[in-house]
Every structure is written in structure tokens, then in C-alpha cells.
Amino acid sequence: MRTVRFPAGSREYDVIIGNGAVSVLSGEIKKLCPGAVKALIVSETNVAPLYLEKVRDELTKAGLETADYVFEAGERSKGIEAVAAMWNKMAEAGFTRTDIVIGLGGGVTTDMAGFAAATFLRGINVIQVPTSLLAMVDASIGGKTGIDIPMGKNQVGAFWQPSLVVEDTSFLKTLPDEVFTEGMGEVTKHAFIMDPVLLEKLEKANGNIRDDEDLLEEIVAMNVADKASVVKEDENDNGRRQILNFGHTVGHVIERDSGFTKPHGICVAKGMGLIMDACVRAGTLSPDDAKRMKDLLMLYGLPVSDDITPEAIVKGAMNDKKKRGGLISVILVNEIGKAEIKKMTPEEFMGFLSK
Ligand SMILES: NC(=O)c1ccc[n+]([C@@H]2O[C@H](COP(=O)([O-])OP(=O)(O)OC[C@H]3O[C@@H](n4cnc5c(N)ncnc54)[C@H](O)[C@@H]3O)[C@@H](O)[C@H]2O)c1
Numbered sequence: 057m058r059t060v061r062f063p064a065g066s067r068e069y070d071v072i073i074g075n076g077a078v079s080v081l082s083g084e085i086k087k088l089c090p091g092a093v094k095a096l097i098v099s100e101t102n103v104a105p106l107y108l109e110k111v112r113d114e115l116t117k118a119g120l121e122t123a124d125y126v127f128e129a130g131e132r133s134k135g136i137e138a139v140a141a142m143w144n145k146m147a148e149a150g151f152t153r154t155d156i157v158i159g160l161g162g163g164v165t166t167d168m169a170g171f172a173a174a175t176f177l178r179g180i181n182v183i184q185v186p187t188s189l190l191a192m193v194d195a196s197i198g199g200k201t202g203i204d205i206p207m208g209k210n211q212v213g214a215f216w217q218p219s220l221v222v223e224d225t226s227f228l229k230t231l232p233d234e235v236f237t238e239g240m241g242e243v244t245k246h247a248f249i250m251d252p253v254l255l256e257k258l259e260k261a262n263g264n265i266r267d268d269e270d271l272l273e274e275i276v277a278m279n280v281a282d283k284a285s286v287v288k289e290d291e292n293d294n295g296r297r298q299i300l301n302f303g304h305t306v307g308h309v310i311e312r313d314s315g316f317t318k319p320h321g322i323c324v325a326k327g328m329g330l331i332m333d334a335c336v337r338a339g340t341l342s343p344d345d346a347k348r349m350k351d352l353l354m355l356y357g358l359p360v361s362d363d364i365t366p367e368a369i370v371k372g373a374m375n376d377k378k379k380r381g382g383l384i385s386v387i388l389v390n391e392i393g394k395a396e397i398k399k400m401t402p403e404e405f406m407g408f409l410s411k
Pocket residue numbers: 100102103106129130131134161162163164165167187188189190191194195196197198199200201209210227228229230231232235238
């Protein structure tokens with residue numbers, strides 16, 4: 057078991073990572089939320105049958121009354137209706153400001169549980185128990201919460217840090233292979249933008265990290281520490297936190313153009329590959345480093361390219377919320393382990409992407 061202290065300006069909290077980590081929940085809750093009487097467990101139809109009882113037992117052990125809200129698994133549920141149902145559930149059960157929401161699931165669940173907690177009674181405690189690789193290394197940590205609206209993904213939300221994150225890596229055993237691979241998109245991203253040691257570990261593991269419990273725990277913890285170090289400097293996403301968007305400016309466009317049928321992590325991998333190609337053409341990234349990064353993506357079953365045109369990328373990026381004042385923030389990796397944020401006009405971005 058490992059603990060990473062997550063230092064986000066307004067609130068510091070522990071991220072406890074390990075095989076069987078869920079068993080720390082009752083003790084931690086007694087320590088962290090001594091005034092809590094009730095807890096709402098938010099989960100979904102794939103995860104609840106596997107892990108909800110385990111979590112409920114822990115809460116009961118901590119002396120809490122529990123309620124649960126289980127929604128239909130999948131991104132399509134990530135809307136205001138589900139969150140409103142959580143508010144109503146808590147109101148009906150008489151939740152007060154010292155009570156707790158528990159998010160048990162992938163990123164869809166942790167984003168919504170966090171948003172329900174951020175907004176109910178102007179903010180109550182949320183404890184995240186992520187169950188997908190992507191949620192463990194990315195979505196459940198850092199305090200971004202939210203929902204989708206018809207105009208776009210994650211368009212409504214709040215910054216709301218959890219009180220605790222418990223990452224039981226044994227939960228990853230039931231994750232479908234393709235969902236695990238998708239999470240590797242964010243893991244490799246962390247390696248490329250800031251963590252050459254992680255990169256080497258992933259290379260050495262030769263594509264097999266799922267079955268080695270210790271290694272998996274270590275790799276998840278390294279990713280949490282990486283994200284922590286970035287969020288520490290820029291909780292509200294106005295500066296350095298943007299490096300976490302490596303591959304995302306392009307990836308989001310590919311994702312949206314597919315009508316969200318292509319998984320996020322796959323689109324991010326494609327986006328990273330396309331940006332690497334452009335950096336090599338610009339002469340700022342060595343072909344050897346680009347090859348090393350792309351080989352790693354492929355080793356973990358991820359794609360490194362896409363046939364989307366530069367025109368489509370620039371058009372899509374201009375519609376993305378991440379553009380600022382007509383400029384597009386493009387994240388570049390010109391040296392393994394070092395990311396930079398470059399603001400480009402649409403014309404510059406087009407030139408950069410064009411062969
Ligand atoms: N808040 C943030 O900073 C942040 C960062 C990245 C992504 N996100 C959000 O996260 C979401 C994507 O997360 P995700 O990929 O975890 O999606 P998800 O929650 O839909 O989970 C992916 C799939 O895995 C299943 N699953 C999860 N854990 C399982 C387990 N242990 N065993 C079996 N099946 C399991 C789910 O039921 C689902 O089918 C998106 O909505 C994205 O916007 C948020």
C-alpha cells in the first residue's frame with residue numbers, strides 16, 4: 057500500500073493506493089469525517105454488482121447509514137438528470153453538510169459524484185473510490201468534476217477536491233482489456249510530458265503490467281504523484297496544468313468527429329502521435345525520441361496516427377473550450393520528459409500540422 061499526499065491549494069488529501077486498499081475506508085472515514093452520519097454511494101450498473109457491497113460494509117463499519125444511487129453505466133448517463141437524482145436522494149434521506157458522497161466507478165462516476173457533492177448544500181465531502189485505470193491516474197484526482205450537456209462534454213462543472221481517494225488496484229482485475237488499454241493513453245502521456253523513469257519502467261515491463269500486482273501499484277502511484285506535482289502549481293488550470301492536455305487538443309477533435317464512438321484514451325494516443333510527427337518535421341524533436349515514444353504506445357496496444365486532415369484539426373480546435381483569445385494552446389514534447397505550452401494562431405497551427 058502506498059500513500060501519495062495530493063497537494064491542491066485549497067485542500068490537501070491522501071490518495072491511498074494498493075491491492076485491497078478499500079479496507080482502509082472505514083478507519084479513514086472515522087478520522088477524516090468524524091461528524092458524518094450518512095453516506096451516499098454513487099455507482100453504475102457494471103461496477104455496483106462487483107464492489108458496492110464491499111464499500112457499503114466499510115461504511116457500515118464506520119458507523120454510517122448508507123444510501124446508494126446506481127445509474128446505467130456509460131458516458132451517456134453523464135448529465136444533469138443523474139446528478140439531480142443524487143441531490144434528491146440526499147435531500148430525502150436528510151443529508152447535512154457533514155455527510156459524505158462516495159464515488160465508486162470509472163471517470164463518469166467520479167466526475168458526477170464529485171459534482172453532486174460540490175453542489176449539494178453548497179458543497180459536502182466527497183470520497184472517490186475509482187475503479188478504472190483512467191479514473192485512478194487521472195479523473196478522480198485533481199478536483200475537476202462535472203457533467204456533459206448536448207453542446208459538449210464536461211461543459212458544466214466545478215473544481216471540488218475530494219477529502220480522500222482510495223484506489224484499490226485489485227478492482228482493475230475486472231476491467232475489460234480495451235478499457236485498460238484506454239487508460240494507458242493517460243499513463244504514457246504522463247511518462248512523455250514529465251516522467252522518464254516511468255517511461256523506462258513501462259518499456260522494461262514490455263507491455264505486461266496488469267498481472268504484476270506490485271508493479272501495477274507502483275505505476276499507478278507514480279502517475280498520481282505526477283499529476284499531483286502539476287496540479288499543485290496550478291489548481292485552477294490557468295497555467296502549467298495545461299501540459300496534461302498533451303495529445304488532447306488533437307485527440308478531442310478526433311473524438312468529437314467520431315460522435316464520441318472512439319474512446320478518449322485512444323484518441324489522445326493518436327493526438328500525441330500526430331503532434332510528435334509535427335515536432336519531428338519542425339526539427340525540434342529527434343526522430344529517435346519520437347520513435348521511442350511511439351514504440352511505447354504501440355507496445356501497450358495504442359495507435360499512433362490518424363487520417364484526420366490538418367484543416368479538420370484546426371477547425372475543431374477553434375471550437376474547443378481550450379482555445380484562449382483566438383490562440384490555440386498546443387502542448388509539445390520536444391524532449392522526453394519535458395512538455396512545453398505553445399500558443400499558436402490557427403494559421404501557425406495549420407502550418408505546424410501540414411506535411
Ligand atoms: N475530472 C477529470 O479530471 C477527468 C480526467 C479525465 C477523464 N475524465 C472523465 O472520465 C470519463 C472517462 O472515464 P472512464 O474511462 O473511467 O469511463 P467510465 O466511467 O465509463 O468507465 C469505463 C468503462 O469501464 C467500466 N468499469 C469501470 N471500472 C470497472 C471495473 N473495475 N470492472 C469492470 N468494469 C469497470 C465502466 O462500467 C465503463 O463501462 C469521461 O467522462 C471523462 O470526461 C475526467
